[in-house]
Amino acid sequence: MFGNFSRRSLLGGIGAAAMAAGLAACGGETSTGSSSSASGSAAGGAGVELTYMFRGGEDERKAYDQAIAAFEKQTGAKVKVIVTDADQYRTKLQAAITGNQVPDVFYLEQGSVMAFAKNGIVKNITPDIEAAGLDIDRVWKYGVDSYRFDGDQVGQGDIYGLPKDVGPFSFGYNKTMLEAAGIPLPDKDKPYTWAEFREVAKQLTKDEQWGTGLNVVWNLQAWVWSNGADWADEERRTVTVDTPEFAEALQDFADIQLVDKSTPSVEQAQTMDTYQRWMRGQIGFFPVGPWDVSTYRELDFEWDLIPWPVGKTGETATWLGSLGISVSNKTKHPELATQLAMFLSADEETQRSLYKAGVQIPNLVDMAEGEYLDDELAPANKEEFVQIARDYGRALPAAETWSPEWYDDFWIDIQQVLDGKVTAADWLAQVQPRMQQKLDQANMAAGR
Amino acid sequence: MSATTAPAAPAARAATASPPSPPSKRKSKLYRRENLVAAAFIALPLVGFLTFAIGPFLYSIYASFTNWNMLSSPTWIGLANYRQAFGDPYFRTSLFNTFFYMIGIPIGLALSLTLALAMNRRMPGQSFFRAIYYVPVVSSLAAVSILWQWAYNGDFGLVNQALELIGVDGPNWLMNVSTVKPALIIMAIWKGLGYSMLLYLAALQSVPRSLYEAAELDGASSMKRFWHITLPMVQPVTFFLVVTNIIAGSQIFTEINIMTPTGGPEFSSASVVWYIWRQAFSNLQMGYASAMAVLLGILVFLITAFQFWLNARNAHEGVD
Numbered sequence A: 001m002f003g004n005f006s007r008r009s010l011l012g013g014i015g016a017a018a019m020a021a022g023l024a025a026c027g028g029e030t031s032t033g034s035s036s037s038a039s040g041s042a043a044g045g046a047g048v049e050l051t052y053m054f055r056g057g058e059d060e061r062k063a064y065d066q067a068i069a070a071f072e073k074q075t076g077a078k079v080k081v082i083v084t085d086a087d088q089y090r091t092k093l094q095a096a097i098t099g100n101q102v103p104d105v106f107y108l109e110q111g112s113v114m115a116f117a118k119n120g121i122v123k124n125i126t127p128d129i130e131a132a133g134l135d136i137d138r139v140w141k142y143g144v145d146s147y148r149f150d151g152d153q154v155g156q157g158d159i160y161g162l163p164k165d166v167g168p169f170s171f172g173y174n175k176t177m178l179e180a181a182g183i184p185l186p187d188k189d190k191p192y193t194w195a196e197f198r199e200v201a202k203q204l205t206k207d208e209q210w211g212t213g214l215n216v217v218w219n220l221q222a223w224v225w226s227n228g229a230d231w232a233d234e235e236r237r238t239v240t241v242d243t244p245e246f247a248e249a250l251q252d253f254a255d256i257q258l259v260d261k262s263t264p265s266v267e268q269a270q271t272m273d274t275y276q277r278w279m280r281g282q283i284g285f286f287p288v289g290p291w292d293v294s295t296y297r298e299l300d301f302e303w304d305l306i307p308w309p310v311g312k313t314g315e316t317a318t319w320l321g322s323l324g325i326s327v328s329n330k331t332k333h334p335e336l337a338t339q340l341a342m343f344l345s346a347d348e349e350t351q352r353s354l355y356k357a358g359v360q361i362p363n364l365v366d367m368a369e370g371e372y373l374d375d376e377l378a379p380a381n382k383e384e385f386v387q388i389a390r391d392y393g394r395a396l397p398a399a400e401t402w403s404p405e406w407y408d409d410f411w412i413d414i415q416q417v418l419d420g421k422v423t424a425a426d427w428l429a430q431v432q433p434r435m436q437q438k439l440d441q442a443n444m445a446a447g448r
Numbered sequence B: 001m002s003a004t005t006a007p008a009a010p011a012a013r014a015a016t017a018s019p020p021s022p023p024s025k026r027k028s029k030l031y032r033r034e035n036l037v038a039a040a041f042i043a044l045p046l047v048g049f050l051t052f053a054i055g056p057f058l059y060s061i062y063a064s065f066t067n068w069n070m071l072s073s074p075t076w077i078g079l080a081n082y083r084q085a086f087g088d089p090y091f092r093t094s095l096f097n098t099f100f101y102m103i104g105i106p107i108g109l110a111l112s113l114t115l116a117l118a119m120n121r122r123m124p125g126q127s128f129f130r131a132i133y134y135v136p137v138v139s140s141l142a143a144v145s146i147l148w149q150w151a152y153n154g155d156f157g158l159v160n161q162a163l164e165l166i167g168v169d170g171p172n173w174l175m176n177v178s179t180v181k182p183a184l185i186i187m188a189i190w191k192g193l194g195y196s197m198l199l200y201l202a203a204l205q206s207v208p209r210s211l212y213e214a215a216e217l218d219g220a221s222s223m224k225r226f227w228h229i230t231l232p233m234v235q236p237v238t239f240f241l242v243v244t245n246i247i248a249g250s251q252i253f254t255e256i257n258i259m260t261p262t263g264g265p266e267f268s269s270a271s272v273v274w275y276i277w278r279q280a281f282s283n284l285q286m287g288y289a290s291a292m293a294v295l296l297g298i299l300v301f302l303i304t305a306f307q308f309w310l311n312a313r314n315a316h317e318g319v320d
Helices: A007-026 A058-075 A086-098 A110-118 A126-131 A141-145 A175-180 A194-204 A216-226 A244-258 A273-279 A290-296 A334-346 A348-356 A365-374 A383-392 A405-411 A424-445 B008-016 B021-063 B080-087 B089-101 B104-119 B126-138 B141-151 B158-165 B180-205 B209-217 B222-233 B235-249 B254-259 B272-281 B286-319
Strands: A049-055 A078-084 A105-109 A162-168 A170-174 A210-212 A283-288 A303-306 A318-327
Touching (some): A049 A086, A049 A334, A078 A086, A086 B272, A105 A110, A105 A334, A110 A318, A126 A334, A141 A318, A141 A383, A162 A334, A162 A383, A170 A175, A170 A383, A175 A194, A175 A303, A194 A210, A194 A244, A216 A244, A244 A424, A283 A290, A303 A383, A318 A383, A348 A365, A405 A424, B021 B286, B089 B272, B104 B126, B104 B180, B104 B235, B126 B180, B141 B180, B141 B254, B180 B235, B180 B254, B209 B222
Parallel strands (some): A049 A078, A210 A283
Antiparallel strands (some): A105 A318, A170 A283, A170 A303
């Protein structure tokens, strides 16, 4: 029963566990390691009001409204929902924390896990998850690990949140355009090499049509990682952008425009223009995230997913984002709040309506590998999303550090390289000390 | 009736004879009651001011001496934040950018005075134009920023389309290091024009006609009349506008954050307040952000004090 995440059994399981925890508490044992009261048991949610703060678009809100209504019906609890737009979320949450008004359940960015866990803002929900007997293996390992923290590093240790989603950043191509140009379609299992990719992009480029148009901030990762380089070492102590592999990747990325002229223009890579042009069918290759799918399904050309072009490792690479759902350490109803977090993260019906709406892939591995892949809606190669989530997606470099400042610094004047004013290698040598100083500061602030 | 309200009469009486004590007591009682009522009236805004302005102000001074991430309690670190600010190239750049934006202030004032002069004449559609120029002032800055962001788009933007008509190939305004600040200045001028114009218009209308008539009789040219009558007569408004514009300009944030959310190409549009906000809310450095805010506050205070001093000196010279 506990191995199944159907709505009824999920709630039943948590309720039973919470009651067990309550009984244990009465016996003087706090087996859950959390609150010793049983007030939050699933059946006894009546009269309790939880606050839930999140951000999201229309489709997401709709899916979560349904989920919350179901949660309220089954627990008797009331959930007060606070929604903000994406820009304001962080500021609003900080204000709530400073004002000692932390919502019971709220979204937590990957990059905030360390700071929030260390300062005791979010609750360690490992015991509750274990007590509820929830089969955490059904949720993407990456998704759960993103909210683990062992006191020093993110990715291991206790669980401080559950994934609201995982966001595989995949690569797409305009099938209609390639067919019209008489170019053989790319193999979904065998990635292009950089050279092959640039050749195809060049062939596609003609007056109002370009091979690609990639925003450096979100697309360079695929180049850097597949060439065996990274922004920092695994421990996140040393900035490693000054390696030859890194320089080679950045230079190749820049040369798509500088040498080949296969993108609209360098400046436009940072605006929405290439996105607009992709949607108008003027661009051959463009990144696709699950959140784009609902919009892209309306496009009047055919498109599909492929692995990212590969550098010298021969392994395709990209980033996998995530947003978490955490429970406040100060909540008066820890069991019920944790239950809500689990419900939002792993309830089958909610997950189904979210993937059907084309805003995310299911959080549940078996659902993603089963009914999601069988679903007939575009893209055809949904497998690529699943592979990124399961096999090769990586966290963005700043997701595991105290603050993103060191990583943000990288992008500030990268335009010089893209404009060809300075070579990648020279620029990287100059930016490394700057970033290192900020990373040192961040690690110091984290007490590492 | 006039005797009881005019302050001169009792004062004159008091000077001639020693005041009898009973009436004085009665009066002070009355005054006291009035004072209490008055105090009650101002208490509400005063409490608001203390709670929402002075309180946070003092707290941010304290916070500037601490290491505070807004998640745990602040810890005292003395002057470390200030030392960091002086060595921080981004702080310097953002200060430079902020003061660069102020180039727009004299331009805006000159334009709005010109407009006010035009609007001050009798012409058809006068109130229509006055309203039109005032519309940007009452529009939401966030909405206006988004509109200008579109207008400045390198490909489809209105600005470049207009430039194309006269054969100029416009730049990608907000993505280019050398055009992003001018672009923001142009927008700020446009946004503030109506407000300054309205104040100038009021000032122009209060200039006594007789001055112009006298000057005309003396054969002063219209240029001379402008330089020696109009400009000095609207000087208090100019002073007010310069002071308030500099204070407001040093806090420029919304349009920067909306139009160039990453601080612009190579940090070229980031303002101080934008950088402070980013340090506080993205990088968990509220202590450092507070220190920069205090430095900015001191700087603005010094500039304003200097302006008052300059104004007082000029006024004095004018009398001489």
